[in-house]
Each structure stands twice: as structure tokens, then as C-alpha cells.
Amino acid sequence: MLNWAKDRFQWILVLLGLGLGLFLFWNCLPQPLFNTPYSTVLEDQNGKLMGAKIASDEQWRFPLSKDVPTKFEKALLEYEDQYFYQHPGVDPTAVLRAVIQNIEAGKVVSGASTLTMQVIRLSRKDQPRTYWEKIKEAILALRLELSYSKKEILARYAAHAPFGGNVVGLEAASWRYFGRPPSQLSWAETTTLAVLPNSPSLIHPGRNRNRLRNKRDQLLKRLKNSGTIDSLTYKLAKSEPLPGKPLPLPRIAPRLLTRMVTGKFRQHRVKSTIDLSLQKQARNVVERHHKLLKQNQIHNTAALIADVKTGAVRAYIGNTKDASSPHENNVDVVTAPRSTGSILKPFLYMLMQDKGQLLPNMLVADIPTEIAGYSPENFSRSYNGAVPASEALSRSLNVPAVRLLQDFGVPRFHHYLQQMGMKTLDYPPEHYGLSLILGGAEGSLWDITGMYTSVARFMNHYNAANPQTNIFRPKPLHFTKGAENSSEYSFPLNAGAVWYTLETMLDVHRPEKDVNWRQFQSSRKIGWKTGTSFGYRDGWAIGVTPEYVIGVWVGNADGEGRPGLIGIKTAGPILFDLFDSLDKTSWFHEPLYAMQKVPVCSKSGHRAGPYCNTVDTVAVPKPGLKTEPCPYHQQVHLDKTENYRVNSNCMSIEKMKDESWFVLPPAQEWYYKQKNPNYRVLPPMLKQCQKNTDATTVMELIYPHDASQIYIPKELDGSKGKTIFKVAHRGNNSTVYWHLDNQYLGKTKDSHQMALSPLPGRHLLTLIDEEGATLRHQFKILSR
Structure with missing residues (x-):
């Protein structure tokens, strides 16, 4: 018991x-097996290498690749471990052979390490080469074989084996020594790499070249003897030279690689959405233009090509590639906030149509304007009086844009820009004010190109039978596969408003070589918009088609302005050359069900009123039905000669002749008639009919129009400056008498303007024409 x-x-x-x-x-195997830093590797959409960033330990070590090329596998197994697929991690035959050889030699001449054991040794860095360590490696190798397949073990060896210098792993070695991926290596190149991990120091140019060649050739002979390669391949492979000094890795999208390294992709192998061929073409286009632009001391350019369907970026040029330049060429301008210039105007035009505040060709005022001390000017420094909204957009007129934004509301526009994907609006609306539409805010090329891409995608998806397609859902751009994200925002949007905006963008004046594009049937339709910031610091161009959106920025990354740095001359030519590198593109379908045909006054672009004498039936966005009828056509009463206006105060109705007349407000009329010689000025009122004439119907202040506070700066010599007061009068030969605070100043004829220098304080300006019509305006002169 x-x-x-x-x-x-x-x-x-x-x-x-x-x-x-x-x-x-079971628990002896380290997790993870390799605790080493890796390079960040950037690949195109097909897995082709575009660039890599060295690992934090200054080693070129690419992240693990699942596949080992067949050539390398056969060469490696022939050289290192012929029974790799038969043994369980330790080869008893090799161990016995090594013991016998070591005893006979009286020293260690063979280690009997299998590839599995070598993987363990690589993972346990800097361990001494002792029998005890060999036993540990054997135990860990047996354990490794229970957790990983043979292919996985082989892949880990290929990824972590030393290949000389600071090159680790087959993939890094293949690119550093031969400039190609491992799958494209010849037998000579493959066998060179297969023998290197055993003696990595042999790779150094000028040293041990004969030993390296002998090792390579011996392996080639073994492969011939085993039937892996034929005699001709063997002879040709032996004649190939050994690699020289290490080659630089590709740098095809260096700013995108830097963006990945500083973001969440560090130590990753990233398969991007970039099209390698298109990226190279885009880079060549940018560099060709850069050679011309830098002659004007314009040193930096950025460009994006985005796929409308997915929002994937197909080409990413973060800056010009002159890394030795002192002009901040390493800055990724794609993500840098820059003054937007006029590039946001199409969004305002689109949103106002969507909200029923604007029709596509509605006349908008283009006259000298001051709003709360802000005085926008057109680029040409001239005014049109009144201009169709579509023309104001295609010509990128500043004054109409500011007046439209005032009508729409800065907070409202600010809100929609944020929802559409503009992430750089860090301040509240009042910080930007009306300058928001002219570059008073900063935007990145990434965000703005993404906003236009979302607009194009909305048009592509619109389907009148599906109400969900009336909802605008912005989608940010992305440059990695599988990273498509929708914005958290969405809002209803009329497709007709979007379509008219894109159609208007077709009319933007193209660069010189494309100026006659409409005359050629082969020309592609591209809706585009330019932008130029204050001080000529930023030149923008955005182009839109149903397939692609291209965004281009040109300037100096340090903010230095240059004469001639305007969007149409600098960014525009690059944009159209980039489109030339793309496949044929199409154009958007007209969303007829989002629009409705209505009578529209041909002269004013408003819905036709009762006195419009020329009417067109036009399809307009359905929200446009809320707009007011034409305010410019009115019925006027004339005498029999039709030379004078009359009214019932001086003439009986039966003697009057009624006529419809297109009449602009006086200030608009003053500029409009200078550029429209066919404009018919209202006839003067018959003298006996002038009682109680409203002065605002014949006179209007151009400056100060709405200003109640005026600051008069000092001249350069320190003397007190003057302000030019200007008034428009309907009469071609009219005389206006000027009074300031009941003191007579003088008179003007035809062109009515006077330079005044009132003292600080409140004042009353009184204007009286020769018929007695009186216009009064109160204002305040600020001391500063």
C-alpha cells in the first residue's frame, strides 16, 4: 500500500x-516575434513602390511582406536549408553532420542552423554564439513551427535578414542594390541576395568582390545541377556584374510620404490610391512649369488630381521637387492654409440659387461699394453698373460677389462652407466679414479640391426618381485604399443650382493656348475657377468634370507676393496641362426635373414682370420661383413727341403715350450706359410735370453710398487728405449744386464729383439739381 x-x-x-x-x-515564443522599427513604405494603387522613410534605428527595413518570390525561395533553400519543408524546425541530420565536422576540426565550423532557427536568432538580437544558445534556438524553432506555416517563417526570414550596411530584408536590399522589386530580379541578382545574409559584409563595393562573386557563382552552379535553371541561364547569369554602391529609393510622392510618416501610418506599408503613371505625368507637368515660374521668383507649386466617383486622390504633388532650394520646397502646400482669393465664389452662386435668392442670369449691382468701412474693388478697377450673375462669376468680379454675400449673410455662408468640408475656418463669421468671399479666410488645397469633388459627385448621383439624391453629402478626399469616409453633415441641395454653377464655370476665360477651345469639336468641357489672393501671394485654379477634379496652387510657401502671380496666368496653364494627361472626360447631364421653365426678362434675368417687353422661357432651378419679378422694367408715360415724360399732374391720360422702359437705379445706370451704348436713358420730365419729383429717381450717391462714417487718411507729406464724393445723375447735361452744412461749395456738370476735406464730426451733404430735385446725406468724419 x-x-x-x-x-x-x-x-x-x-x-x-x-x-x-x-x-x-508553449509560452516561450516572444510576442511579437520581432520588436523592431520598420520603414514607412508608400505604394501606388497597384502595389508599386513610390517611396519609403528609413526606420527610426536608421535601418532600411521594410514591413513584412506575405509573399517571397519563387526565385529567391529556391535559391535560398538551395543555399541554406534544402530540407526546410521536411524538418520540424530542427534538422537532426544536419545536427549530426555538424557535430562530426566540429569534432574533426577541433572547433566550430558548422552550426546546423535551419532557416527556422535563423529566424529565431534574428529575433533575439546580439545573443552569443554558444551551444547553450543553440539549444535555446532549437527549442524556440520547434515552437515557432507550431504557430507559423513554412511560408510565414520564410517571409519573416526574408524581411529581417541582414544584407549589408544598414539594409535589412530582401525587399529593401532589392531596391537598394538593383532598383527593382524582388519579383523582377534575374537569377544572378537573386542568388547574390541569397548568399548575402550569410556574409553581409561582402556587399561593400571595392572589398571582397571576388568572394561575393564566387559565392554567387557556386550557388548558380548548384541550381543548375539540381535542375532549377538550365545551362544557358547559368552561363548568362555568371556574366552579369555584381551590384555597385547602394541606389536611392524612389521619391515619386515625397510630400505624401512625409504626411504619412507624421500621421497614423508610421512604420506601415501603405497601399495608396495614387496612380503611379499619372503621378509621374503630373510631376513632369509641374516641374516643366516650375522652370518658367521661378524666373519670376515664384518657387512653389502644389497639385491634386481626385477621382470624383470615390474621392480617391490619383496624383499628389505637395510641392516642387527641388530639395536643395532655400525656398521651403519641403513644405507640403497641399495641406497648408492659404488665402483663398476668389476660389469660393461658385459656392455662393450655387447656394443663393438653391435658396431662391438668385436666378442664373439675374442682374446684380457692380458699382463702387462701401459696407461698414469695407470697400471691395474689381481686379480691373472698373465697374459695369449692373451685370448678369453668371457673368459676374465667370469674370470673377469682386464687387457683385461682396454684395451677394451681404444679401446671403456671412454667418450662413460660413456655416455651409464648414459643412461642405472647409476645416480651416477657425474663427467665427464676424472675424472674416464680407472679405470671406475674396480671400479673407484661408483654405487648404486638400479641403477645397475635396469640396469641388463632392459637388461633382452630387451631380453624378442625382436621380429625380430617388429623393435621397437631393441630399448633398460631402465626402473628404482620401489617399489610402479602403479609407473612404463621409462627412457627418448633409443638407438638401437643388441639382439645378449646381448644374447652372458648373455651366457658368465653363465660361471662365481660359489661358492663352486654350482660349479658342469652343471652336474645336475635340475640346473637352471643363468647368473651372481661378483665384488670386491680395498682394499676389496665391494663385489658384480648380477644374471640374464628372470624372476628375484637379486643384492647383502656385505661389511662395513663405508668403512672398510677386507681380503677375495671378491664378489664370500661373495655376491655369498647369491645370489644363494636367487635364491633357487624363483620359477623355465627359460633361454633366442637365437635371431637368430639378428645374422648371418660367418666363424670364431677357434684359434683367429676373422672372418676367408685367412690363417686360422681351421675354424668354428658360428652365431655372425650382427654388428660383421664389424670386421677385423684374424690378427694372416699368411703365412710363410720354408726351406725343416721346421726348419727355409726363404724369397726370400736367397732362390728361388720353394724351399720354405709355411705353415699357428698362430703368436702372441712377448709380448703376451711370456705369452701365458707358459699357452698353444701346441703353436708353429715361427722357427728362416735362417742366410743368416736375412738382414733387423724388430726387432718388434722378440722383444717387456713388460714394459714399451707404457709408455713415468716413476716415480721411493723411497724405505722404503729412497734410490732410481729401475724399472724393461722387454722385450719379440721369440727365446727360445736368447741373448739380453742392452744399456742405448749408455752405455752398460749387457746381458740377455731366461728371459729378468733388474732392472734400471736412473736419472731424457730423456733416450734412445736400445736392440740388437744376430742376430742384434735392438729395441729402448725413455722414460722420472720423478723426482716425
């Missing part, structure tokens, strides 16, 4: 020992 209890206790100890041994064996 005592012996039985003793035996049972011994068996328990044995089982416990076995259990503990199995537990220790």
Missing part, C-alpha cells in the same frame, strides 16, 4: 513536470 502511494505521487510529479514543461514550451 505504501509503495502504491509512493508510485502514484511520483507519477503526479512526472505529470506536473510534463505539464509545466509544456506550459513553458
Whole structure:
């Protein structure tokens, strides 16, 4: 009985020992197996290398690749471990052979390490080469074989084996020594890399070249003898030279690689959405233009090509590639906030149509304007009086844009820009004010190109039968596969408003070489918009088609302005050359069900009123039905000669002749008639009919129009400056008498303007024409 209890206790100890041994064996493998830093690797959409960033330990070590090329596998196994697929991690035959060889030699001449054991040794860096360490490696190798397949073990060896210098892993070695991926190496190149991990120091140019060649050629001979390669391949492979000094890795999208390294993709292999061929073409286009632009001291350019369907970026040029330049060429301008110039105007035009505040060709005022101390000017420094909204957009007129934004509301526009994806609006609306539409805010090329891409995608998806397609859902751009994200925002949008905006963008004046594009049937339709910031610091161009959106920015990254740095001359030519590198593109379908045909006054672009004498039936966005009828056509009463206006105060109704007349407000009329010689000025009122004439119908202040506070700066010599007061009068030969605070100043004829220098304080300006019409305006002169 005592012996039985003793035996049972011994068996328990044995089982416990076995259990503990199995537990220790199962948990002996480190997790992760390799705890080393990796390079960040950027690939195009097809897995082609575009660039890499060296690992943090200054080693070129690419992240693990699942596949090992067949050539390399055969060469490596022939050289290192012929029975790799037969043994369980340790090769007993090799161990026995190594023991015998070491005993006979009296020293260690063979280690009998399998590839699995070498993977373990690579993962356990800098361990001494002792018998005890060999035993540990053997145990860990057996354990490794239980967790990984043979292919996985082979891949880990290929990714972590040393290849000389600071080159680690097959993929990095292939690019550094041969400038190609491992799958494209010849047999000579493959066998060179297969023998290197065993003696990585042999790769150094000028040293050990014959030893490296001998090792390579011996392996080639073994491959010939085993039937892996034929005799001709063997002879040709032996004649190939050894690699020279390490080659630089590709740098095809360096700013995108930097963006990945500083973002969440560090130490990753990233398959991007970039089209390598298109990226190279885009880079060549940008560099060709850069050679011309830098002659004017314009040093930086950025460009994006985005796929409308997915929002994927197909080409990413973060800056010009002159890394040795002192002009901040390493800055990624794609993500840098820059003054937007006029590039946001189409969004305002689109939104106002969507909200029923604007029709596509409705006349908008283009006259000298001052609003709360802000005085916008057109680029040409001239005014049109009144201009169709579509023309104001295609010509990028500043004054109409500011007046439209005042009508729409800065907070409202600010809100929609944020919802559409403009992430750089860090301040509240009042910080930007009306300058928001002219570059008073900063935007990035990334965000703005994404906003236009979302607009194009909305048009592509519109389907009158599906109400969900009436909802605008912005989608940010992305440059990695599988990273498509929708914005958290969405709002209803009329497709007709979008379509008219894109159609208007077709009319933007193209660069010189494309100026006659409409005359050629082969020309592609591209809706585009330019922008130029204040001080000629930023030139923008955005182009839109149903397939692609291209965004271009040109300027100096340090903010230096240059004469001639305007969007149409600098960014525009690049934009159209980039489109030339793309496949043929189409144009958007007219969303007829989002629009409705209505009578529209041909002269004013408003819905036709009762006195419009020329009417067109036009399809307009359905919200446009809320706009007011034409305010410019009115019925006027003339005498029989039709030379004078009359009214019932001086003439009986039966003697009057009624006529519909297109009449602009005086200030608009003053500029409009200068550029429209066919404009018919209202005839003067017959003298006996002039009682109680409203002065605002014949006179209007151009400056100060709405200003109640005026600041008069000092001249350069320190003397007190003057302000030019200007008034428009309908009469071609009219005389206006000027009074300031009941003091007569003088008179003007035809062109009515006077330079005044009132003292600080409140004043009353009184204007009286020769017929007695009186216009009064109160204002305040600020001391500063």
C-alpha cells in the first residue's frame, strides 16, 4: 500500500513536470516575434513602390511582406536549408553532420542552423554564439513551427535578414542594390541576395568582390545541377556584374510620404490610391512649369488630381521637387492654409440659387461699394453698373460677389462652407466679414479640391426618381485604399443650382493656348475657377468634370507676393496641362426635373414682370420661383413727341403715350450706359410735370453710398487728405449744386464729383439739381 502511494505521487510529479514543461514550451515564443522599427513604405494603387522613410534605428527595413518570390525561395533553400519543408524546425541530420565536422576540426565550423532557427536568432538580437544558445534556438524553432506555416517563417526570414550596411530584408536590399522589386530580379541578382545574409559584409563595393562573386557563382552552379535553371541561364547569369554602391529609393510622392510618416501610418506599408503613371505625368507637368515660374521668383507649386466617383486622390504633388532650394520646397502646400482669393465664389452662386435668392442670369449691382468701412474693388478697377450673375462669376468680379454675400449673410455662408468640408475656418463669421468671399479666410488645397469633388459627385448621383439624391453629402478626399469616409453633415441641395454653377464655370476665360477651345469639336468641357489672393501671394485654379477634379496652387510657401502671380496666368496653364494627361472626360447631364421653365426678362434675368417687353422661357432651378419679378422694367408715360415724360399732374391720360422702359437705379445706370451704348436713358420730365419729383429717381450717391462714417487718411507729406464724393445723375447735361452744412461749395456738370476735406464730426451733404430735385446725406468724419 505504501509503495502504491509512493508510485502514484511520483507519477503526479512526472505529470506536473510534463505539464509545466509544456506550459513553458508553449509560452516561450516572444510576442511579437520581432520588436523592431520598420520603414514607412508608400505604394501606388497597384502595389508599386513610390517611396519609403528609413526606420527610426536608421535601418532600411521594410514591413513584412506575405509573399517571397519563387526565385529567391529556391535559391535560398538551395543555399541554406534544402530540407526546410521536411524538418520540424530542427534538422537532426544536419545536427549530426555538424557535430562530426566540429569534432574533426577541433572547433566550430558548422552550426546546423535551419532557416527556422535563423529566424529565431534574428529575433533575439546580439545573443552569443554558444551551444547553450543553440539549444535555446532549437527549442524556440520547434515552437515557432507550431504557430507559423513554412511560408510565414520564410517571409519573416526574408524581411529581417541582414544584407549589408544598414539594409535589412530582401525587399529593401532589392531596391537598394538593383532598383527593382524582388519579383523582377534575374537569377544572378537573386542568388547574390541569397548568399548575402550569410556574409553581409561582402556587399561593400571595392572589398571582397571576388568572394561575393564566387559565392554567387557556386550557388548558380548548384541550381543548375539540381535542375532549377538550365545551362544557358547559368552561363548568362555568371556574366552579369555584381551590384555597385547602394541606389536611392524612389521619391515619386515625397510630400505624401512625409504626411504619412507624421500621421497614423508610421512604420506601415501603405497601399495608396495614387496612380503611379499619372503621378509621374503630373510631376513632369509641374516641374516643366516650375522652370518658367521661378524666373519670376515664384518657387512653389502644389497639385491634386481626385477621382470624383470615390474621392480617391490619383496624383499628389505637395510641392516642387527641388530639395536643395532655400525656398521651403519641403513644405507640403497641399495641406497648408492659404488665402483663398476668389476660389469660393461658385459656392455662393450655387447656394443663393438653391435658396431662391438668385436666378442664373439675374442682374446684380457692380458699382463702387462701401459696407461698414469695407470697400471691395474689381481686379480691373472698373465697374459695369449692373451685370448678369453668371457673368459676374465667370469674370470673377469682386464687387457683385461682396454684395451677394451681404444679401446671403456671412454667418450662413460660413456655416455651409464648414459643412461642405472647409476645416480651416477657425474663427467665427464676424472675424472674416464680407472679405470671406475674396480671400479673407484661408483654405487648404486638400479641403477645397475635396469640396469641388463632392459637388461633382452630387451631380453624378442625382436621380429625380430617388429623393435621397437631393441630399448633398460631402465626402473628404482620401489617399489610402479602403479609407473612404463621409462627412457627418448633409443638407438638401437643388441639382439645378449646381448644374447652372458648373455651366457658368465653363465660361471662365481660359489661358492663352486654350482660349479658342469652343471652336474645336475635340475640346473637352471643363468647368473651372481661378483665384488670386491680395498682394499676389496665391494663385489658384480648380477644374471640374464628372470624372476628375484637379486643384492647383502656385505661389511662395513663405508668403512672398510677386507681380503677375495671378491664378489664370500661373495655376491655369498647369491645370489644363494636367487635364491633357487624363483620359477623355465627359460633361454633366442637365437635371431637368430639378428645374422648371418660367418666363424670364431677357434684359434683367429676373422672372418676367408685367412690363417686360422681351421675354424668354428658360428652365431655372425650382427654388428660383421664389424670386421677385423684374424690378427694372416699368411703365412710363410720354408726351406725343416721346421726348419727355409726363404724369397726370400736367397732362390728361388720353394724351399720354405709355411705353415699357428698362430703368436702372441712377448709380448703376451711370456705369452701365458707358459699357452698353444701346441703353436708353429715361427722357427728362416735362417742366410743368416736375412738382414733387423724388430726387432718388434722378440722383444717387456713388460714394459714399451707404457709408455713415468716413476716415480721411493723411497724405505722404503729412497734410490732410481729401475724399472724393461722387454722385450719379440721369440727365446727360445736368447741373448739380453742392452744399456742405448749408455752405455752398460749387457746381458740377455731366461728371459729378468733388474732392472734400471736412473736419472731424457730423456733416450734412445736400445736392440740388437744376430742376430742384434735392438729395441729402448725413455722414460722420472720423478723426482716425
